[in-house]
Amino acid sequence: MSADDDAFREQVRTWLAEHLSSEWAHVRGAGGSGAGEEMREERFAWNRHLAEHGWTCLGWPEKYGGRGLSLTQQAIFHEEYARADGPELTNHLGENLLGPTLIEFGTDGQKDRFLPGIRTADELWCQGYSEPGAGSDLAAVSTRAVLEGDEWVVDGQKVWTSWAQDSDWIFVIARTEPGSKRHHGLSFLLVPMDQDGIEVRPIQQITGGNEFNEVFFSSARTPAEMIVGEPGDGWKVAMALLGFERGVSVLGQQVGFERELNDLIELARENGALDDPVLRDRLAAQSAEFEVMRVNAVRSLTEATPGADNVAKLVWAGWHKRLGELAMEVLGAGSLTAQGAEYDLDRWQNLFLFSRADTLYGGSDEIQRNILAERVLGLPKEARG
């Protein structure tokens, strides 16, 4: 770390200490695994407050309203943000996925129209990739779009669409060449959510929340110029967007994990679970694994290793899921009954239930292993029907 980096860390720390007190103290720690619906409106406002003070889109080039910061400084921001107990951010899809994709592939008109609203966190986005018949096998999408005059007309269904209920726009992979197969003939479209042709139906999760949804398109419309890349370029653009998924916010995630781990050890100390030699052993192993994960995440900032992103996703998802399971054992029989107010689940029950999804979204464990096997280790490709 350079002297500049140290000064930057101090600046971030001071700003967060000042701004997460008094007026914004109530949002500290809100959101997170299984608690995405907590204080949503307040967190939108907090995200806009961050934007007003230049703390969003830190890695975007300055000419697009970003700060053009180095990877190290972005990581420092996320570390300090997690340490200060900053609430879960609400603009991940716009800021970290669609924004960089538009910067790389968008027209000047698309950049001018959308980047400012993403930067200020005034316009929210959701991701329309998965369908009932297309999850891991994304090339099987069947939602279709046809150009009629100066508009695309979209029909079909997406599923598991996180936060569609709050979003102003959705980016959609749709089949625009009738009769095309697999990853050919797809296009990447930007579609406004507020229209009669779109219906959002919430899906209730096991935690009781409705974070994700089904989204139905029945002759939904978007202007002809709302295509990113050329017709048929959809697969290329969609995959590039997934490449931005990891980003440096992973380091902030690690600090969040560390807090969960430390809080769980504290709980075990308080309720006597730490006296159980087996649980003690497992908590120690969980701590050791955390340290390996942390060192790897820091190393990935300076060293590009093939497959590092896939390894990181595999490792953190499994680790976090095991942390949830361990929390249930630390709680013992108490984990079986509602602990929160009005029969709500408590933090640990939410973590246990929600972390079941960690090994699925962002590419399941099996898909990560397939990628590592085929693209990194050069093993024979799996048979595909």
Ligand SMILES: Cc1cc2nc3c(=O)[nH]c(=O)nc-3n(C[C@H](O)[C@H](O)[C@H](O)COP(=O)(O)OP(=O)(O)OC[C@H]3O[C@@H](n4cnc5c(N)ncnc54)[C@H](O)[C@@H]3O)c2cc1C
């Ligand atoms: C919390 C959460 C939020 C999400 N948010 C969004 C969102 O906002 N937008 C969006 O588009 N999608 C979203 N998703 C969907 C997510 O991308 C998919 O769940 C994921 O891609 C897996 O697809 P699937 O659910 O259809 O499962 P499937 O692809 O049907 O997989 C089922 C099981 O089969 C295994 N499997 C599949 N193919 C293979 C293979 N070739 N080899 C070995 N095993 C295989 C998988 O690993 C998995 O265990 C979200 C999912 C979750 C859980």
